[in-house]
Amino acid sequence: MNGELQITDCECSIQNPKSEIQNLKSEIQNxxYRLTFATRRTLAYVSVLELGKIxxxxxxxxxxxxxxxxxxxxxxxxxxxxxxxVGCGSEADLLDVWLEAxxxxxxxxxxxxxxxxxxxxxxxxxxxxxxxxxxxxxLVAAEYRVWLRDVDPQIVQSxxxxxxxxxxxxxxxxxxxxxxxxxxxxxxxxxxxxxDAPVPWTGLWMRVQARPGxxxxxxxxxxxxxxxxxxxRCTRTRLILAV
Amino acid sequence: MTTxxxxxxxxxxxxxxRVQKPGRYVGGEYNAIHKPWETTALxxxxxxxxIYDLGMSNFALAIFYELLNARPEVLAERAYLPAPDMIAQxxxxxxxLYTLESYRxxxxxxxxxxxTAYEQLYTxxxxxxxxxxxxxxxxxxxxxxxxxxxxxHGTFNPEPVADFFDVFVIGEAEAVLxxxxxxxxxxxxxxxxxxxxxxLDVPGLYIPRFYxxxxxxxxxxxxxxxxxxxxxKRLLPTLPPTPIRQLVPNVEVTHNRAVVEIQRGxxxxxxxxxxxxxxxxxRERPAAEIVESVAAILDATGYEEVALLSLSSADxxxxxxxxxxxxxxxxxxxxxxxxxxxxxxxxxVDLADMLSQGRRSGFTFxxxxxSDALRRRINKDIATADLLAVAEEVFRRGWRTLKLYFMLGxxxxxxxxxxxxxxxxxxxRRLGLDIGGRKTExxxxxxxxxxxxxxxxxxxxxxxRDTVERRQSLLxxxxxxxxxxxxxNQYDSTRLxxxxxxxxxxxxxxxxxAWRNGARFDAWDEWxxxxxxxxxxxxxxxxxxxxxxxxxxxxxxxxxDHLHSGVEKRFFLRDYRRSQAGELLGDCRExxxxxxxxxxxxxxxxxxxxxxxxxxxxxxx
Numbered sequence: 001m002n003g004e005l006q007i008t009d010c011e012c013s014i015q016n017p018k019s020e021i022q023n024l025k026s027e028i029q030n031x032x033y034r035l036t037f038a039t040r041r042t043l044a045y046v047s048v049l050e051l052g053k054i055x056x057x058x059x060x061x062x063x064x065x066x067x068x069x070x071x072x073x074x075x076x077x078x079x080x081x082x083x084x085x086v087g088c089g090s091e092a093d094l095l096d097v098w099l100e101a102x103x104x105x106x107x108x109x110x111x112x113x114x115x116x117x118x119x120x121x122x123x124x125x126x127x128x129x130x131x132x133x134x135x136x137x138x139l140v141a142a143e144y145r146v147w148l149r150d151v152d153p154q155i156v157q158s159x160x161x162x163x164x165x166x167x168x169x170x171x172x173x174x175x176x177x178x179x180x181x182x183x184x185x186x187x188x189x190x191x192x193x194x195x196d197a198p199v200p201w202t203g204l205w206m207r208v209q210a211r212p213g214x215x216x217x218x219x220x221x222x223x224x225x226x227x228x229x230x231x232x233r234c235t236r237t238r239l240i241l242a243v
Numbered sequence: 244m245t246t247x248x249x250x251x252x253x254x255x256x257x258x259x260x261r262v263q264k265p266g267r268y269v270g271g272e273y274n275a276i277h278k279p280w281e282t283t284a285l286x287x288x289x290x291x292x293x294i295y296d297l298g299m300s301n302f303a304l305a306i307f308y309e310l311l312n313a314r315p316e317v318l319a320e321r322a323y324l325p326a327p328d329m330i331a332q333x334x335x336x337x338x339x340l341y342t343l344e345s346y347r348x349x350x351x352x353x354x355x356x357x358x359t360a361y362e363q364l365y366t367x368x369x370x371x372x373x374x375x376x377x378x379x380x381x382x383x384x385x386x387x388x389x390x391x392x393x394x395x396h397g398t399f400n401p402e403p404v405a406d407f408f409d410v411f412v413i414g415e416a417e418a419v420l421x422x423x424x425x426x427x428x429x430x431x432x433x434x435x436x437x438x439x440x441x442x443l444d445v446p447g448l449y450i451p452r453f454y455x456x457x458x459x460x461x462x463x464x465x466x467x468x469x470x471x472x473x474x475x476k477r478l479l480p481t482l483p484p485t486p487i488r489q490l491v492p493n494v495e496v497t498h499n500r501a502v503v504e505i506q507r508g509x510x511x512x513x514x515x516x517x518x519x520x521x522x523x524x525x526r527e528r529p530a531a532e533i534v535e536s537v538a539a540i541l542d543a544t545g546y547e548e549v550a551l552l553s554l555s556s557a558d559x560x561x562x563x564x565x566x567x568x569x570x571x572x573x574x575x576x577x578x579x580x581x582x583x584x585x586x587x588x589x590x591x592v593d594l595a596d597m598l599s600q601g602r603r604s605g606f607t608f609x610x611x612x613x614s615d616a617l618r619r620r621i622n623k624d625i626a627t628a629d630l631l632a633v634a635e636e637v638f639r640r641g642w643r644t645l646k647l648y649f650m651l652g653x654x655x656x657x658x659x660x661x662x663x664x665x666x667x668x669x670x671x672r673r674l675g676l677d678i679g680g681r682k683t684e685x686x687x688x689x690x691x692x693x694x695x696x697x698x699x700x701x702x703x704x705x706x707x708r709d710t711v712e713r714r715q716s717l718l719x720x721x722x723x724x725x726x727x728x729x730x731x732n733q734y735d736s737t738r739l740x741x742x743x744x745x746x747x748x749x750x751x752x753x754x755x756x757a758w759r760n761g762a763r764f765d766a767w768d769e770w771x772x773x774x775x776x777x778x779x780x781x782x783x784x785x786x787x788x789x790x791x792x793x794x795x796x797x798x799x800x801x802x803x804d805h806l807h808s809g810v811e812k813r814f815f816l817r818d819y820r821r822s823q824a825g826e827l828l829g830d831c832r833e834x835x836x837x838x839x840x841x842x843x844x845x846x847x848x849x850x851x852x853x854x855x856x857x858x859x860x861x862x863x864x
Contacts, residue, residue, distance in 0.1 A: 041252065042271025045259060046493050050266070054493055057273070057545030068577055072600075076577075087260055115545070117273040117493060149257065231257035 030067045030077075031102045032132070035095045035112075036124040039084065043119040044234070048083030054117060055095060061115035064108065067098035081135035081239050082142060082210050085217055088234040092123065094135050102127075138241040141190060142210040144218040147201035149231040156202055157194055159225040164192060169224050185224055188216030201233070210239070247280065247351040250341050258332040266494035267295035268329055270343030273491040274544065276312045276319070277344050283318035285424055287311055288342055288352040288389070290322040291360075292367035293766070298323035299490065300498035301358060302552060303395065303416070309486040310417060317424065320344040320352075324371050327763070327770060333374065340375040349375040353431070354424065355389040359397030359411075362743035363766035365404050368393075369758040372407065379755065381409050381452060386435045390427060398449070399521050400696040400803040402463065403743050403750035405451035409439060412448060413806055414476025414521075417483045419447045443469045447477030449806060456748035460790070462800035463748070475807045475843060476521070481851045482507055482528050485536045488543045500581070501546040503536050504528065505565070506553035510832045510853050513611070514622045514699035514822050515650065518554055520815075521697050521808040524840045525832070525853035530561035534568050541578060548579045556582045557591045558832075560853075566597050587625050592636045603641045605686070608633070609648035612656070613663030619825045620655050622699075622818075627667060634671045638678040645671060645685050650692040651714055651731070652706030654822065661714045664689070665721045672727055686728045689718060691737040695744055696803040697810065699818040705741045705791040708734050735773050739765060741791055747802035753785045811839035 039051070046054065056076050059066055068074040077098040084090055105125040112122045132138075148156065163169065163186075170182040190207045197203030208216025218234055259265035280286065289307055291298030298304065304321070311319035320342035325333065333340070339348045349355060355377070357368055369379055372391070378384050381391065393401060394412040401411045412419055422445050430441040439450050453470035454463050465472055485503050492499060508525035509516070528536075537549050556562060569580055580598050585591035587608045595606065608630070612618045615626050637645055649664050668687045675683030691711055694703040715731050722729045743750065743765075756779035764770035780787055795801060797816055804812065814837065821828060828836060832853045835841065841854055848854065 042266070042269040043493060045266040045269055050494050053495075053499075056547070057491055060545035060547065061273075061542070063542075066577075074577055087265065115273075117271060117491075118275075119271050149253075229261070232260060233256065 030098045030100060030130065032128050032130050033097050033099065033103075033105060033108065034124075034126055034128045034135075035097060035122060037093055037095060038089070038091050038121045038123055039093070039119060040089045040235075041119045043117065044084075044087060044089035047086050048080065051084065052078055052080070054120065055097075058112060058116045058120070059097065062108075062111040064097075064103060064111070065100035067100050079135055081139050081241075082215070084236060085219055085234070087232075088144070088218065088236055089119075090236040092238055093236065094239055096128065096135055135241070136212065139210045139239060140242050141207055141240040142216075142236055143205070143207045143238040143240070145195070145235045145237050146204040146206070146218055146222065147197045147233045148204065148227060149200055149202070151202050151227060151230045153194065153202045156204070156225065156227070159227070160192055160194060160204070163189070163221075163224060171220055171224060185216065185220055188214055189221060192221065207240075247347060249346040250338060250348065252346065254336065254338060255341075255346065258329065258336060258338070261332055262329045263326065264494060267323070268325060268343075270321075270346075272343075272493055274488045275344055275490060276308070278312065278318040280318065280345060280347070284316040285318070285354070285428055286352045287317060287319045287354045287356065287424070288322055288349050289319055290324075290349065290355060290357045290371060292324050292357055292364045292371045293764070294326050295323040295492075295494075296496045298358075299492050299496040301360065302502050302504065303360070304358065305486045305489055305502070306417060306483065307356070307420065308490070309488065310420065310483070311424075314421070320347070322349050322371075322375075324367050324374070330370070330374060340371060350377050350389065352389050354392060354427065356392045356394060356420075357408075358395045359393040359401060359404070360395040361766070362397055362403075362740055364397070365743055365754050366758045366762045366765055368404060368407060369755065370763050380406050382406070384409075384435065386431070386433070386438065388435075390435075390438065392423070396517065396521060399517070399806055399808060400744065400746075401449065401451070401806075402456065402748045402802045403746040403754055405454075405748055406751040406755075408451065409435070410442060410448050410450050412477075413474050414447055414808075415478045418477040418479045419445065423448065440467075440469065443467075443471075446471075447474065449474045454805065456802065457800075459749070460747050460795070460799075460802055463802060463805045473805050473807050476809055478524075478809070478844065478847075479526075480847045480849045482526050485528070485540075487536065487539045489540055489546075491544050491546065498550070500548035500550050501537070501540045501544055502550050502552050503533055503540065504552045505533055505556070505562075506559050508853070509554035510558065510830050511555060511624075512622050512818070512828050512831060512836070514620070514818060515611070515653070515692060515695070516554075517695040517698050520810050520838075522554070523808070523810060523838065524844070525558075526849075526851045527559050527561075527853065529851070530559075530565040530568065533565055534572060537569060538572065541573070541576075547577055548581060550581045550583065552583065554584055555586060556584050557586050557588065557594060558853075562594060563597075566594060570597065587630055587633050589633055589636050592633060592640060596640055603643060605644040605646055606637045606642045607646040607648065610667070611648065611650050612653060612660060613649065613665070613667055614660045616825060617653060617656060617660045617663075619827055620822050621650075621653055622822070622828055624827050624829075627663075630667070631670060631674065635674050635678065638675050638683065641679075643675075643679050643683045645675065645683075647671065647685065647687050649687065649689045651689050651718075652692045652711050654692075654694075654700055654703045656706070658714070658717070661717050665718065668722055668727065675726065681726070684726045684728060686730070687718070687722055689715070689729070689731045691732050691734065693737060693741045693744055696801070697806075697808045697815075699815045699822060701801065701815060702795045702797055702819060704794045705738065707792060708738070711737070733768070736765075736768075736771065738787070738791065739773070739776060742787060745802075746790060749785065753779050753783045756782050807843070809838075809840045809843045811843075814838045 066076040079096045081094040109125040169186040171185045173181045188209045192206045195203040195205040322342045392410040393408045394416045398411040430438045453467040506527040508522040509519040611623050672685045694700045757776045760775035760778045762775035
């Protein structure tokens with residue numbers, strides 16, 4: 001359905017190294033581009049599969065020569081660095097796109113800007129080496145800003161303090177096949193603090209791990225802070241790749 | 244007065260983390276049209292009374308969205324009924340139903356058009372009005388409320404919901420909507436009653452307040468001298484241009500693809516089929532126009548799939564050259580083309596083969612009845628031997644799943660006809676095994692027949708529960724085993740559909756009572772509440788059995804006789820007698836059977852019509 005999206009839609013998923021090896025063999029001829037993009041408002045509420053389709057259709061509207069896989073159900077090669085949780089926008093997310101033929105990155109940015117949906121913006125496009133490792137393998141951490149409403153900042157502060165002082169925070173794993181299993185959220189959260197936010201919001205800032213098999217999610221952090229029901233606006237502000 | 248200020252984004256955002264699939268409630272789709280509120284003279288809301296996933300897949304709404312917004316002075320926005328979880332959140336937060344473009348309350352619009360595409364939407368219509376803060380009954384509304392109009396196949400018997408609407412559009416709304424809004428604009432300063440009186444001048448509008456029902460299941464007659472006794476549906480001589488800048492949803496929906504309507508109507512005359520009769524005459528879009536439209540739509544949307552919509556795809560006179568042209572034009576662009584509603588014939592297998600490009604998902608046929616004799620009664624002209632030959636061809640060409648659609652409870656059906664379904668399914672299954680091997684599957688889907696208004700079977704009774712459930716269990720017992728799958732309808736759901744399809748004006752009280760008892764989403768197994776309906780029947784004293792199980796006499800008035808699809812009642816009556824005698828009626832492209840269309844729309848014939856130009860004269864080729 002939605003291309004070769006590298007899906008890490010649970011707190012601990014493992015990339016499939018085999019597909020990367022195959023990719024290196026067969027796609028060596030195809031130029032690869034890295035898009036930096038932002039999503040906001042309406043597009044914060046799509047799943048990673050849906051965002052893949054939104055990108056596929058935007059790239060098709062731009063008439064860019066997308067590289068498709070072989071076989072009966074050809075899909076374009078699009079790799080995100082990490083899935084955005086539903087309910088979360090982004091200020092700087094990364095997507096690698098493979099084309100059939102080279103295109104000037106500036107031209108690509110211009111044509112895409114005209115055809116993306118209203119709440120999607122293209123910040124940067126640049127060519128990257130075809131044999132570079134997958135984005136998801138380079139990713140080590142992600143930073144999120146979460147604004148909360150209808151909460152008492154002092155209660156949030158004390159929940160954050162308790163969170164940071166604990167060694168183990170067991171949360172239920174997501175997904176049917178993990179029913180009854182738990183994982184420890186605490187080591188996945190590298191930093192967590194309150195920060196300034198405009199009225200009426202209470203701001204939270206966090207930096208979580210985002211490695212294969214070890215991905216912290218902001219909604220899970222809110223769950224651990226007992227803020228599940230608070231209205232929120234969540235934004236991923238930065239993806240951090242290994243140097 | 245209702246506020247016309249948009250609902251602040253923050254108020255909507257505050258609910259979204261509590262609901263499933265929040266992307267349904269925010270809009271932001273590519274190709275959505277945002278017009279300025281203050282500088283547009285007429286504000287229209289197009290609403291589909293079921294969730295976004297279905298509403299976005301409704302092609303009629305796409306047509307009106309583009310048609311209305313093409314007028315500079317008109318602003319048209321969309322609203323869908325939220326799923327129960329979001330409805331609960333909105334009610335708790337006192338948030339009214341809003342449109343997805345400007346987030347304005349639906350009640351702030353001048354006109355609210357609600358799709359009455361099928362009967363199980365009726366309680367949802369009340370939920371939609373209530374969530375919008377609009378009084379349910381037309382009698383309780385005045386000129387400060389939106390004008391509520393209904394359109395869609397359900398309007399060919401709108402009596403069960405007549406009290407809730409101001410106006411029904413009978414027939415093709417493309418032909419009448421602009422006249423409707425122009426007339427209303429000229430009279431919008433008047434009280435609602437006078438606005439509606441002015442609309443009596445627009446042909447094709449049914450305005451229920453100027454009519455009354457006579458007796459139980461009786462005729463509906465005008466109470467005002469200006470109201471026409473019979474309302475002839477409106478139609479367009481040629482198909483309207485197909486929408487090009489089609490909406491592209493951000494979240495997954497039921498049909499997530501581009502659509503081009505290649506043909507409207509059907510010449511086959513299946514006696515159970517309401518769509519086939521109310522969409523006559525058959526008009527086809529020329530192949531060259533279709534190809535250009537598909538190209539323009541793909542450029543404007545980026546869709547990777549296009550569906551060629553019609554009631555019987557293989558009947559388009561240029562279908563093969565059309566598909567060849569599309570395949571050639573879009574080769575290498577990774578576009579898949581889907582062709583619904585294929586007939587059981589080897590030509591259809593050829594067409595599907597052309598489009599599948601090596602992929603072989605499922606193939607679907609609708610024999611509708613198990614035996615040759617019953618298929619003759621319903622005018623489905625295919626013999627079992629031919630059906631098996633086509634099924635063999637399907638397996639030979641590499642398909643491994645064949646779906647067979649049947650109906651149960653057809654007029655004149657006996658247990659032998661059910662045996663025939665079982666036998667046919669097993670024979671097809673064996674063909675699959677022999678040709679395709681153990682992985683082949685035959686899916687048998689059996690829905691229960693509902694006699695619909697404006698069809699040959701409109702006088703027939705609904706099959707009773709005992710008969711239907713006994714035959715269903717017969718199918719369950721005998722269609723077992725590897726590679727066979729069976730699905731069927733719950734009888735309670737069929738009974739409700741039949742009641743709403745065939746009811747008269749007394750049903751308004753029942754529908755409202757059911758809604759007050761909590762009935763919503765009657766088409767959804769997980770949300771339907773039959774208990775709410777049973778209580779409503781008890782509270783209103785409505786005799787459901789009398790409504791459903793009595794065949795209507797052919798000389799008694801029917802509650803939908805005042806609405807005229809262009810096909811004459813006497814044609815249906817003759818055809819009903821032919822059915823009882825087991826006689827087939829041929830494809831009406833070959834020779835005209837005088838259904839009434841040519842007489843009722845004199846001077847409208849165009850070359851796009853499949854009707855012979857004159858009765859009995861074959862005009863084409």
